[in-house]
Amino acid sequence: MSALDIVGDDLKTELPGGETVRFAHLDYAASAPCAAAAADAVAELLPRYGSVHRGTGVRSQTSTVAYEVARDVVAEFVGARPGDQVIFTRNTTDSLNLLARALPAGTTTLLFDGEHHANLLPWPNPVRLPTPTSPYFAINALKAALRDLRTPAVLAITGASNVTGEIWPVRELADVAHTYGARVIVDAAQLAPHAPLDLDELGADYLAFSGHKLYAPFGAGVLAGRSDWLDAADPYLRGGGASATVGSLPGELTWADGPARHEGGTPNLLGAVALAAVCGALLVADRDALHRREQELLRRLRDGVGSVAGAREVSVFGPAHPRVGIVSLALPGHDPAQVAHRLGREHGVGVRAGKFCAHPLVRRLTGSDAINACESEESGLLRASFGLGSTVQDVDRFVGALAEVLRT
Template sequence: MSDRLDVVGADLTVTLTSGEQRRFTHLDYAASAPCVRAAADAVRDLLPHYGSVHRGAGLRSQRSTLEYEQARDIVAEFAGARDGDTVIFTRNTTDSLNLLARALPEGTTTIVFDGEHHANLLPWPTPVRLPAPADPEDAIQSARSAFASVRGPGLLAVTGASNVTGEIWPLRELIEVAHSYGGRVLIDAAQLAPHRPISLSDTGADYVAFSGHKLYAPFGAGVLAGRGDWLNAAEPYLRGGGASTSVGDQAGDVVWATGPARHEGGTPNLIGAVALAAVCDALLHADRASLDEHERSLLAALPEGVTLFGGKQPRVGIVSYAVPDPAAVADRLAREHGIGVRAGMFCAHPLVRRLGGGGDCGTGGLLRVSFGLGSTHDDIDRLLRAFDELGVRGIL
C-alpha cells in the first residue's frame, strides 16, 4: 500500500486500567476515520500559501484558488462525474443531503427506506418512507411500486452501504428502476466511498454525497456531486459573497451564480477540500483490488453479526452485534483492552430497533465494529481475545 495511505497516529498508545501501555486499536471507522498521510501532507504543504479563494490577485490568493479548483477536478474524477455534472463542496454528507433536499423542484416525491442513517431519513420534505427490505429483491420491488405511484419528479435517496450492517445495497438495480419511471437516484456514499470505488458514470446514479471525515480527511469538508439542472434552478443554499454575480441597489436585485458557486456562499473550506482531494487522488492511484481483498480477509475473521439482507450481500468493513448492554461492553473494551468501538443506535434508530437493538444510546442499541485503511489482523485478533476475556455472549 502506498505510504500516502498510511494512517497518521497508527502507533498511538493508551494506558489501560491495569496500568499497562498498549497500542490503541481503533475500530470505529464508520463514525470517523483516522487521517491518512496524503491529507496531512496536503494540508502541511498548503498552509504557507493559504489565502482567499476567488477573491484576490496576490500570490496566496492565486495559489489558493488554483488548489481549490484542482481539488474539485480530482473529486469529480473520484466520483466518476460526467460532463455537465456539478461538484459542490459542503461540510459533510448531512450538509450535502440537506442541500439537495432544498434544491428539489416543487412537487418532487422523495422515496427513502427507513433503514437509512438519519442524515438521509430526515432532510426530505414529506418523503414516501418504505420499510427496510428483507432482501435485495424486496428493495427493488418496493422501489418499483413506489415509483409507479409517483406523479411528477421522483427521487430515490438510498445508502450505498449500511452504517449499521455494512451491507452494500443493490444500487444498479435500484437506479434502473428509478430511471425506468423517469426518476432520479441519490446515493448516500458516506460509508461506501471509503471502501469501494464510486462512479456516477458507471452506475448511472444522478447524485452522490460523501464526507471527508469518513474518507480519511477529517478537515470539515463534504461533497455533493451530480446533475446540475436542479441545482442551478434552485435558490442558493447559502446566500452571501461568491454566490452572486451581481447585486443591485434595491433589495432583491440579485443575479445568482450558476454552478458550484451558487451554493458555496462565503469563504470556502479550502483546507478541507484540498485534504479530501488528496485522499481521493491517493485512492484513485491505489491498488483497490488489494485493499478490497485485505478488507474481506478481516471481515472473514469476524463473526457475522446482525444483517439486513440475511448475509447474502457483500459488505464493507462494518459489523454490528446484538449483545446485552453494548455500552458497558464498549466501555470495558476501551478501558481494559485499549480498543475503540461504538455502542448505541448509530443515528439509524428504526433500523437498529428492527435488528434487535431497541432502547436508548445509553443502555440499548448494538455494538459496532468498523475498520478500514491501516486495520490489521492483529487488531481483529485482539478484539476477539477481548470478547472472550469479557465473556461477551451472542458473538462467540
C-alpha cells in the first residue's frame, strides 16, 4: 500500500437484491477516508505513545519529538514564513474560532455571505458582502467596502466552496485587502485536499484546515499564520501548557508565547502525527498528476450529470470557473435527502444532501430566498465530492444511478 492509498478502499455493501458491490464513496467534502500514511504513522507511534513536553522517559521524549516534527512538516506544507505559527486545533471550525477571539478589539471582519458557517459565524463586528456572480464583482465589492471602513479590518474568505467546489480568487482579493491595510484569513478546508497551499502565494496572513478532510481523520486541525495577534491574545484554552508561571494569588500568572499559548491541555498527538504524515506524503507526491486525474474525473462527472433529466448543476461564478472535485445539484420536484438515501440503499453510492452548513448560499443557488422556504428539504441540494480513492467507475455508477432514481 502506498502512502496515499485509501484504507478500506475495497469496502463492500449489499444491495436490496442481494448483490454485493464496492461502495462508491462520493462524500469526500464532508470527511475524506483515511490515507495509509495517516494509519501507518499512528500504528508506528502507538507502542511508544506518551506525554508530550517535559517528561523524561523514552515515551515522553519520543512523543515530544514526534509532535514537534509534525508541526515542522505542517509548516512546510503551508509554506509558513519566518515568524509564523502553526497551532494544532480540532478542525477548521476550531481554528477560525480561535483566531476570531485573537482579533484586536474593534477589528471589522469582511466576508461574503456564501461562506461555510465555520467562516460565517464566529467573527466579531462582521460585515457580510453579497455573494458575487464573478471574481470581478467580488473584487469591486471588497474595494467599496474597504474604502468606507474607518476601523482596522480583516477579510475572511474561503479557498474553495464546499457547495460548488469553485476556487475563489483569493490572491486577487488578498492584494486588494492588503492595499487597504487589512489582513486576510483563508478557510482552506476544501482547498487543502486538492491543491498545494502556500501562505505567500495565496496572499494569506492566516489559513485554517482540517485533518479529517485531508485523509487524516484523527481529530486534528491547523491554524497557521502571523504571530503578533496570537501572542497578544488571551489563551484560547486556559490550563496546563498555556501557562508559563502561576502564582499563589489570583492574577499572578504569565501565559506562554508561541503555539503553546493556545494549545492548553494534553495535545492530540496522534491527530497531529497523522495529519503531518499525509502532509508529508503530499509534499513529495506529483501534485500535477493528481490534479490532472481529479480534473478528468470532474469533467466526466459534470458531463454525466449534465445529461440527467431533472438535475441542474449550481455555481456561483459560472460553469467555466476553475473548481475542485465537488459538484452540487438542484433537483426540482425531488427531495435531495430521499434521492441520497435511495442512492446509498439501492445503488451503493454515498453522497450528501442538504444545505452543507452554507444556508445563505444554498438559498441563493436554489432560488429560495426566504428562511422559511429553506426549511423545506426540497430547497436543499445533492452533492457529490471525490478525492484520492475515487474512480471512473464510481462516477459512472453515480450518474447512472441518479438518472434511474430521478426517473422513478
